[in-house]
Amino acid sequence: MCFLAVLLLRRLIGLGEFEKLLRDLGFETVVRGNVLEARKGGAKLEARLEGDKLRIGTSDYGEDCLRDYDAIYKGLVELDAKPEAIYFTSPYIYSYEKRRGAAKKLLKRLGIEAEEIYSGYCG
Numbered sequence: 001m002c003f004l005a006v007l008l009l010r011r012l013i014g015l016g017e018f019e020k021l022l023r024d025l026g027f028e029t030v031v032r033g034n035v036l037e038a039r040k041g042g043a044k045l046e047a048r049l050e051g052d053k054l055r056i057g058t059s060d061y062g063e064d065c066l067r068d069y070d071a072i073y074k075g076l077v078e079l080d081a082k083p084e085a086i087y088f089t090s091p092y093i094y095s096y097e098k099r100r101g102a103a104k105k106l107l108k109r110l111g112i113e114a115e116e117i118y119s120g121y122c123g
Helices: 015-024 065-078 102-110
Strands: 004-009 028-032 035-040 043-050 053-058 083-089 115-117 120-122
Touching (some): 015 035
Antiparallel strands (some): 004 083, 043 053
16 A cells, blocks of 8 residues: 545545546546545555545555655645545655665654655665
8 A cells, every 4th residue: 555545625526627627637437436546657556535535545656656646635725625635644755865875863852664666765
């Protein structure tokens, strides 16, 4: 699993609006009832919109995972849906370092065990 997020939308949007957002981000989409399935490269995303709650889950597909989540969240902000994360979980931790090893030292100091993978950490 790359990430699982449940967002509360302060302004209701339709599944069609969310589907357009994902298509604009480069996903291929299919709607089945109130479930939206989307693919991008090796990524598979499944979203369920139920009133003011949007549940998004993805398969495990590497370092673009959290970038996609960030783009989706920012897209919802642009739609003025006023998203608020109720629940978010992901095994990935990404950091941008000015000096190599700075993030690893910080994670160690915080007591977080993480393996270095791709260009980030997993823990």
